[in-house]
Amino acid sequence: MQSKAPTSGKVRLRRARTDIREALLESALVEFGAKGFDGASTRAIARRAEAHQPQINYHFESKAALWTAAVDYLFGLLREALQGVIPAELTGVDVPRLAAAFADAIRRFVRFAAEHPELNQIMVHEGTAASDRLTWMTQTHVKPFFDGIRPAWQVLRNVGVAAPIDNEILYYVLVGAASLPYVNAPEVRLLTGRDPSSPQWIEAHADGLVAILLPGLTASP
């Protein structure tokens, strides 16, 4: 008759619907980010949230529904972090202001990637193979994000402030260069001994990306 409580011990903890849902969501993000959709088990997700495995199907419809809810939640945070940085309407915006806004967006994206590595981990896990999840995520969340930065980059490239790289290629250069140290943070620690989540790394990283992607920003004001 041993205790079967999730983690610490024996108490039966009862949480409000919103609390247990949020705990499961954040646990799911960590597990899906680290192991991928197939590699992450609902039992591990529940254990991390100090819950039992059937609670996932009780509070969410299925493992897939939990994944969708977690991705929705995380892209919501990304939209918050980038909201209003790059102007939606570009006609009449002067170039120095737009260049500064784009640099700010790059810095915010780097900081977000460092603070929430799960987002890019999940994206890179899913992006390696076609699936319903990838189609949904691309259309629902990635496309608006992509369409938001493309016109601004085009303007900056036309006036020579931005590096000479195509719209579509730039998007992947930017995302890849901005996210990999945090997506693969365990490898970074093994390979370099440094901690990519430290403020020193993050700010140096952001500075470097702005310097190479917007060479005309510091050169000719």
Next chain:
Amino acid sequence: MQSKAPTSGKVRLRRARTDIREALLESALVEFGAKGFDGASTRAIARRAEAHQPQINYHFESKAALWTAAVDYLFGLLREALQGVIPAELTGVDVPRLAAAFADAIRRFVRFAAEHPELNQIMVHEGTAASDRLTWMTQTHVKPFFDGIRPAWQVLRNVGVAAPIDNEILYYVLVGAASLPYVNAPEVRLLTGRDPSSPQWIEAHADGLVAILLPGLTASP
């Protein structure tokens, strides 16, 4: 009494040890790259190679041993593709020659990432969580690669040819920016409608990376 032959039909195909091993290796690379270690099943790997699932344990020790052999094989190809491009001994090498060599290495790496997306797919899958596989891969294969480019970048950075980015950070900026379109090729096709494996994309991508990472190469000769 239906046929149980792996794929096409009914013939019992018997292959030489080297042939079936190579078929399983290449199938394993595709599956591990697309689904990750846990997500890839030995049955799917065998099916792609037109073999039966127990042949994996017959020709390799285990699923883990197959993974190790596949990664060994792929890093061998990478070493071939980059062999001798960046000089091992830097004392006495003049800067323009070293800069051109580094640019060549970048272009070769981009082309390799496009031709063998499985390498970076596997690296990014494994790098998201600590594991024995990650430790082995980092020490055995990634470290030598990392140590090979670090001194050259330091020299180019000191003379102002390379972008002002730290050694460790640059490594992840370079790898991330060079590999993401091919790692996430399914997403690229959904998002942009373009094919990242086309020569147009690959060469434009390589040109762009050289331009932003070695701004002093074209500017001041």
Next chain:
DNA sequence: GATCGCTATTATCGTTTGATAATAAGAGTA
């Protein structure tokens, strides 16, 4: 053409997976 070594094929094992049903128990209300 009989023998022998090697690969192919089938069958099956014990685990783990996501999911569901059934029961227990906390918390607010009357």
Next chain:
DNA sequence: TACTCTTATTATCAAACGATAATAGCGATC
């Protein structure tokens, strides 16, 4: 205190997993 709604817990299912044993059949050698 009794009732009721909601969440927690346990038990269990079918399917898929990696792995192994046992048998079948090809192909070279004598």
